[in-house]
Amino acid sequence: MDKQIINSKTVAQKILSYLRQEITLPELVDWAENVMMEGDFEEKNYQKLKNSVSRLGVADVKAFGLSWEDCQECNYSGVLPQRPQYRDIRL
Numbered sequence: 001m002d003k004q005i006i007n008s009k010t011v012a013q014k015i016l017s018y019l020r021q022e023i024t025l026p027e028l029v030d031w032a033e034n035v036m037m038e039g040d041f042e043e044k045n046y047q048k049l050k051n052s053v054s055r056l057g058v059a060d061v062k063a064f065g066l067s068w069e070d071c072q073e074c075n076y077s078g079v080l081p082q083r084p085q086y087r088d089i090r091l
Contacts, residue, residue, distance in 0.1 A: 006035055007042040011052055025060055032057035 004010070018028045032053050041049045 003038060003040045004035075005042055006039045006049055006053065008045055008049065011049060011056075014056070029057055029060045032059075 014023070014028060014031055017023045018025065023031075035053050036050075036057055039053075041053075
């Protein structure tokens with residue numbers, strides 16, 4: 001089976017799913033951990049994507065947490081809003 005190429009839209013979709021409460025924080029963290037171990041990051045934004053996904057992978061650790069600002073840092077394709085109006089966003 002081919003590995004999924006992780007790009008900015010992939011990361012944004014996961015963050016939006018979490019913000020919309022379609023997935024739980026443990027599910028988001030599990031996805032990020034799996035991507036870090038087995039995913040292939042798009043070369044164009046490799047370091048930014050890897051940093052963002054690794055940050056999501058520790059979002060369940062109290063010392064790290066996950067804030068709105070963290071989600072905005074992951075916004076490379078411009079799909080996340082500046083204010084939390086994420087329920088109306090369609091990818």
